Amino acid sequence: MKIKEVLLPVAALVSTTVLANTDESNTVNQMTFIEVTGELLSRSLLQSGNSVVVFDTKTLESRPELRTVRDVLSEIPNITMVTGTGKAPTVRGIDGTGAAENANAFFAGSRARLNWQIDGRSATYNEIVFGDLGIWDLNQIEVLRGPQSTLAGRNAIAGTIRVETQDPTFEQQFTIRAEGGNLDQKRLSATYNQPLTEQFSVRFAADQFERRSPVAYEPYPGVENPADMEGRAIRGKLLYEGDDQYDTRIVVTLTDNKYTGPNGEIIDYPFNERRSNFPQQPVHVTHTKSVGVEYNAAINEQLELEVTASATDFNFERKSTPDGSKANVDTKEYVIEPRLRYQGDNGTQWVIGSRYYSSKQDDWIQFIVKQSFTDDSNNFAIYSEGAFPFNEKFELTAGLRYEKENRKREGGDPDRAIAKIESDNDYSALLPKLGLSYQVNEEHTIGLQLSRGYNAGGGGISFGAPIVNYEYDEEYVNSLELYGRQQWADNSLSTSQNLFYSQYTDMQLPFDLTPENTRDEAYVVRNADKVTTVGFEFSADWRIDEQFNLYGSFALLDSEITDYPGSGLEGNSLFMVPSASMKLGGTWQSNNWVINVSGQYTDGWYTNISNDEGSKTDAFATFDTSLSYLISEQTKLYLSVRNIFDEDAPVALYPGTAPADSNEPDNHFDKAVLTQPRTISAGLQYTF
Template identity: 25%
Template structure:
C-alpha cells in the first residue's frame, strides 16, 4: 500500500487541527474551529448559522461529566430533567420536556459521532469528547425532522498517526470518583489508525433518603467505551469505523413534598440505559469533480425509567421499559472544484437518507393507594420509518456573495400498537401515520473580507405528527399532525484585532404553525394524569444571540454569550378545558434571557485560572399550568497546574455559592397534609455546590 500523498478535499479539512500559538511580539490569535454544521466542513466563523462551540478545554475546566453540565454556555438553550440527568433539551423555547409511556418525536437532535441519539440524552457523557456544537434554529435540510429547533452534535477525539495516551482520575464531593484511559495511534503504517477510550463515573448523588437511611438513591453510575478506526483503503478512499458502548445505572429520587433534598420515598426509582452503537463512514474521491460519501449506523438501547409516584411511603410506583433498535443509511454526492456547475459557479450536494426506529415498550403505572382501579399496564411497539431525498446548491454569485438553496423531501411512516389496560380501561390500539414532509432553506452569505461574514436565511423546519396512547382519550385526540416552522435569521460573524477577538451576533424570527403542545391535567382524587400531545397552538419565537471570545493580552482572556428570547403563543386552543390556557403567554422552558461570562488567566506556562458566571431568567415549567422556576446565576471556577509536559492537576468547583435552582417542575395536588386538594409547586433541583480534584496524564 502506497502512503497517502493526495489528501481528500473534505477529509483533509476535517483532519486539520489549528494550534493556538503566537509569535513573541504578536497578539494571541484565536484558532479556527472546524465544525460540521453543513454538508461541507468549514470553520465556525465561515458557517452561516448561529452556533456555539464548546471545546475539550472548556469541558475539562469544570470536570463536566455529562452534556447537561455545559449547556448553559449556549445562548437560548435550556435543559429539562425529570430524570437522573437533564436529558431533554430545548433550543429557542422548543423541545420536549419529558417522556413517560407515550412515544415522542424530539425537536432537538442529538448526534454523537454521526449516530442519532435524539431520544437517548442520558448517553451524552463527555470523556474524550473533542467538541460539542449547539446549532440554533431549524436544521432540517441536513438533519431532518429531529431538528426543527436545532441540533446538538458531539464529536469524540479522532485517531492520530502519532501514539497518544491519556489517563485521568478524579475525586469530588458526594463520593464522586472518575477514572478513564484513552489510547490511540498507528496500527498499520500508512493504512490504519485507531483510538479507544473507557471511562467510569460514579457519585452518590445529591439526595438524602430519610426513609431508607441512604444517601445514594439519586446515584450516578456511568460507564462509556468509545473506539474509532480510520482505514486508508486506497489513495482516494477512506473508511471510518465507530463503536460505542454506554452503560448508565443511575438512581432517580429527586422530588419531595417540601422541595428539599431530603427524600421520604420508600421506593426510589432508576434511570438506566444500556446502549451499543456502531457506524461506518466512507469518503471516496471518485474524481476531481465528485466526492461520494456514505454512512451507515446501528444502535440498540434498553432503558428503564422508574420512580416513586407519591414521594412518600405509599406503594405508588411507575416503571417504563423501552428497547430500541435504530438503523440509518445516508448516501450523498458532493461536487469538488472541477465538478461545479453553471460555469463553475455552483457547488452542489445531493443525497438519500433512510432511518428506521423499532421501539418496544412496557409500562406499569400503579396508584392503587387512591383506589383499586388506578392501575395501568401497557405493552406495545412503535415503529417509524423516514425516507428522504435532499439537495443543496451553493451558488457563488460573486467572489464575496453566495446564494444557498436547499430542499429536503421526506416520507414519514409510523405504526403504533398496544395491548393492556389504562386505569382499568382495556386498551388495544393500532394507529398508522403516513405523510410527506418538506423542509427548505434559502440563504444569502456575504463574505466581506476574510474576517467578516454577514448572512441571512429563511428556513422551513418540520416535525412529524404522532400518536397518543391513552385509552381514556376520545378518538379525535389519539393522534396529532405535523408541526411546521418558518424561521428568518440574520447574523454577523467577525474577527477583530488581528484575530484576537471573535464576535458573533444573530437575530431571528420564527413562526410555528400547528405547534405540538403537551397537555397534562390531574384526574381529581387520583395520582393519575390525562396527558397527550395536540396541535393546539400557533406561536412566535423571536430573539437575539450574541457571543464574544477575546484575548485582551497574551495572559488574559474573556468569553461570554447572551441570549434574549420572546416566545409566545399567538393562539392556544387547549382540547382539554381543564388544563391551563397559555394563550399570549411565554412558552414553557423558554427563559427570556440566558447569559454566561467567563475569564481565563495564564500567569505563566504552568498555571491557568478560570471563572465563569452563568444563569437565566425564570421560566414556566409547563404549558399546562402557571408554575415557574426562579431566575438564577451560578459561579464556577477552576485552577490548572501543568508540569513535566505530561501532567495536569485541576482543582474545580461548580455552583460555588451553592445556589438551589430547578431543572424540572410540576404543579398538582400531592400533599396528604392538604387532603390532596391543593395544587402546589414541586421542583427538581440541579446539582448543589460540588468541588473536586482531577489529575490528567497525557503522552
C-alpha cells in the same frame, strides 16, 4: 417589556456597527478558524449562518469543570438544561423532549424534538432525556440552536447537538485520568492509540464516572439507593487511510454506553431538606451498543463520495418498587446515508445525499396492568444543499430536503380495556432552505436565511379522568434569521449575532381536559394553530494577549401561543423560556498554569404551559472555576468547582394545594427541582 420591542433597535445597532467598519485589514488572521463539521456544507464559524456554539478539544481540555455534555449545554444562553426534571434540553423555547413525555412517552412511542448525534449516530429518545455522556477523548461538541430539519431531518425541529469523538492517529499514545470529589464522585478514564501499519491505526477509549444525587431517597427491593448515578462509555475505533488515487478513508466505530440515574429530582417543601416527593424513586438505565462506519473517497479533485452507516441495539429499563410502574424498551435501529460532495475552484460547493432509517421497537410498561406495544418506523429522505458565490461579496445558499416516513404502532393491555393504540400513519414534508450572505470585507459578514422545520405526529392516552386515547398531527415551523460575524482588533476579537423570528403552525402542545383543575393529569396533546418565538443571540471571544482570554454570550427570547382555540392558553408563554440569559468567563494561562472563572445568569420562567404564577421561578446566577497545573509534559493536576456559592434556586416549581383541614398555606405543599449543589472535584492525568 416584550422582547419584540427591543430586538429591532438591537439588530439595527449590530448592522450599523458592521457596515460602518468596512476598512480592509492588512494583518494576517491570528485566530484559528474552527470548522463547523455538523453542517452539510464545509464552513468555518465565520461563514456559518446558523447560531452555532462550538467547544473544541482545546476548550474542553482547559475547562475540567465541564465533566459531561449536559454541563456544556447548561451554560449556553437560550438553552434551558433543567437537570432532574426528566426532560430534554429546551432550545429557543422549544421543549426538546417532544409533545409526549414521562409515562405518556411510552404509550405514544417517544419522539424527541432535539437531534443529538454521537459520531454521526442519532441518539434515541431515552438517551436524550435520561442519559448523559462524559467529556473524555472528544474532538468537538457543536450545538446548533433553532430548527435543523433541513440538516438532520426527523426530530430536529428544536436544534441539533453533535458530539464528535477523537479518531485514531498514527502516533502511539496512552493517557489515563483518575478523579474524585464530593457527592461520592469517582472517575477513571483511559485512552490508548496504536498505529498498526502505515495505513491502519486503532484507538480505544473508556470513561467510567459515579456520583450521588443530592436528593434524599429510600431503598426498595432491587435498588439500594436511587440517588446513585453512574455513566460508562467504552469505544473502539479502527482507521484506514489509503495511499491510492482516491485518498480512501474508513473509520469503523464500536461503542458501548450505559447510564444509570433516578427518574427525577423533584423535592417536597421545605426545599432546603431536599427530600424526594417520591422517596422510592424509579431508576432509569439506558444501554446503547452500536457499530458505525464512515467512508470517504475522492472521485476526482472536485468530487468526493461519503457514506455513513450505523446499527444500534438500545435497551431502556425503568426499575421501581414491586407494585410500581416498571417499564422496558428494546430498540433496533439501522441507518445508511450516502452523499456526493462537490467543491469548485470558484468557491461553489454542493452536496446531494439520501438517508434511510429503519427501527423496530418492543416496549412495555406496568400501568394498572402490563401494557405492551410494538413500534416500527421507516424513514427515507433525499436532500441537497449548495453555496453559490455570484461575485466577490455575495453568496447564495439553497437547500431542499424531502422527508417521508411510515410509522406503525399498536398495543395496550391484553383486553384493550385501558389503553388501545392502533396507528399506521404516513408522514411527508418538503423542507426548503434559502440564504444570502454579504462579505463586507475579509473580517465581516452579514446575511439572512430562511428555513422550514418539521416534526411528525403521534398519539397517546391521558392519565387523569377521563382516560382517553388521542392522536395529533405533524407540526411545522418557518424560521427567518439575520446574522452577523465579525473579527476585530487584528482578529483578536470575534463577535457573532443571530436575530430570529420563528412561526410554528400546528405545534404539538398540551390541552387540559379539566381546566378547572390544572394540577391533575387530564392532559392530551393537540395541535395549536399558531405559536411564535422571537429572540436575539450574541457571543464574543477576545484573546487579549497570550495569557488572557475573555468570552461571553447573552440571549433574549420571547414566545407566545397566539392561536389555540378552546385551550385557555392563548397569550401564554411556552414553558422553560427565560426572557434573558447570559454567560461570561475568562481564562488565564501562564507557564504551566491554566485558571478559568465563569458565571451564568438566567431570568425566571414558567414551569407549566398554564403559566400559573406559582410555577414561575426566580432569576438566578451560578459561578464555576477550575485550575490546572502541568507538573511535567506528561502529568497534569486539576481542581474544579461548579456552583461555587452553592446556589439552591428552584429551576422548576410545581404549585401545591393545602388540604381542606390544614392551616398551612398552599406554598407549603409546593414541589420543586433545585440547581445542582456545589460540586468539587480534583484529578490527575498522565500521558505517555
